[in-house]
Amino acid sequence: MAGTEIFGKPGRRRRVGSKAENRKRREMLTTRAAVITEPGAPWELIDLALDPPGPGELLVEFVASGLCQSDESMRKGTLGGDVRYPIVGGHEGAGIVREVGVGVQGIAVGDHIVCSFRPSCGRCDFCAAGKSYVCELSRRTMKGALPSGEFRFHRDGVRYGASAMLGTFSQFAVISQSSCLVVEKDIPLQTLAVLGCAVPTGWGAAVNTAQVQPGDVVVVIGAGGVGMNACQGAQIAGASQVIVIDPVQAKIEAATAFGATSGYTSLAEASDVILSTRRGGADAIILTAAVPSIPAEAVAMLVPGGNLTIAALGDPKTFRLDVPIAPMALRNLSIRGSAIGSSNFRDTIPRLISLYRDGKLKLDELVTKHYTLDEIGPGFDDLAAGRNLRGVVLH
Template sequence: MEKKAKAVVCRGVGEPVTVEEITVEAPRRGEVMIQLAACGVCHSDLSATNGTIPFPTPVVLGHEGAGIVIEVGEGVTGFQVGDHVVSSFVSMCGKCRYCQTGRPQLCDQAAKAATSLPDGSLRTRDASGQPLHVFSGCGVMAEYATLHADNLVKIDSSMPLDKAALIGCGVMTGVGAAVNTAKVDAGSITVVFGCGGVGLNAIQGCAIAGARMIVAVDTSDAKLEMARQFGATHVLNSRNEENPVKALLKLTEGGADYAFECVGYGEVAAQAYGVLRKGGTAVVVGVASPKDTTTIKTASLTFGEKTLTGSYFGSARPREDFPRLIGLYRAHRLKLDELITRTYRIDEAPQAFADLQAGRNARGVILF
């Protein structure tokens, strides 16, 4: 059945987000309707509002959600009413070469579901009946959402949904960059640039992997203090350094084994590469503007056998990794409670985005 729902909508690039009543259509074949319990306010949502990530508007924001299944469409066998689920902003068809080789984060179907459901259709309309795009096939910053089953992961019903929501993007992206993409070795030296929601989780990932030295780099002392809570052994405020790369090479006594760029700037990616020792790996996690570039000395790739690579969604295998992260949380090895700096009602979404822009939160979460 159709549902009326409050939702957070971006009407145009550079415009403040609005909270509107929308209509969410019932699920069709292969689709599921969920009632949201929580949705994280992620920097990628902000990037859609300011044009860093080009998105057609108007668009229902939100891709880091958790909720309960209230209706399933024809042909859906993996979910039933009452299931607790987390959204995956990458659709996973299970059939393409990437899904078949264990890299579902690169699924061919995901590109088709960037602003709609995989078949190109939409289940969301505004008050005037005009269709609304949905962020990454999800649009879960709303009281209700209809998603394709390929964008959902079932979780244990005893897991608190406000904590589970964070796994859907920020936690998976950051932790996964360390443990899945880089495969950080125990006893290694790591450097993480940027201590926002993703960076803090990259720090957690390095700690979980057993890194002996984890250096957090940011321009905010408050964020650096937070980084210590999530496992950083050393911190460096790059604003205070004339040459941050030189300072980090000295601090690490010759360079890092792994470095993570969690900001989304080509210049910072070059710094991450620059702090590597021979044989090191730099992982670009942040989403940069399409026009942004990175410059490195090409010969250093050869003579130093260094690696510069990217990590999308933490190289996630969501249906395997989400439950694994929940297990780490229950074993008190993954901090989720501490990530939630502030919660908001959906009507407070404009304030949540303002706080995100100002860097006030590790993670803000909208509760429904």
């Protein structure tokens, strides 16, 4: 609770006293949060007022939040998309429900939840078609408002958005029931937090988007939080080879524990190995590093019918595709975008928890270091310096 003032115990604040008293109490709910005031500004730690949950919303006390590259790109202004600032960072988190708004179904005070950075309304065309990873609500996540259109964080009359409608770099947040899933209480929330982004994004990029088949040759470019999970996904899907590419030697070595069968510091260095596999190339190449030159290089190493799956995000001004078109048609290749690993989180998160319980999916090993909330800047510095697979903030 360090640095956070809250009036009474949040879980006990409901419907006690007159409306005026309740309003006064709620006005006093403040939370410490790491925010981005404008693109390029450093992470700033401030106290924000937090409005109570509206219909379909809940107050969550975050316990742990992963440090994903996407939030640092949002800070730098290179994420792509129409981000509205100021915004509370953090979109990979797990916590405890402290209060529920009217109309919330299947979620109660005290429940443990994992959040998904892509909400699922359950009703739109995309959700109905089993593609909740592109739920119509996700078109609005860059704005940082909740699905209701409301901003619950504010200070001095300024409304603060929340990264991916979550804001997991705040100890307390109001989120939508569309953005979370109740999980069992026996696994620590600090273990489960990475299920909010890195794990489904990487695992799903291999299993769902690239559709890795038993015996496939898979190349994973970038062995960070997302890439390690692409390795795990490819291994679980039965790939015969999982070749990892990362300039940081220590990450290549770490990737072997996540299913990589070999590793190289550049795609060029790996090309002979990739081209001399049984069918003369890779069935799938999964891109988790925003390096503009790689897509063209990668497409040339695919077997006919192979796919380049893109999970990496990057500055739209520089991270663009420049790929010869004719081979795409003649060799029946495809380039696939992969949002949260094309994962439907209500199905995927329980599935991943089962794999973890069975010892088939690594979660704890993904976390290199824990940080306090005021160490978010140094935490992202460690990520940039190649020291972390995943850093996790413990609130």
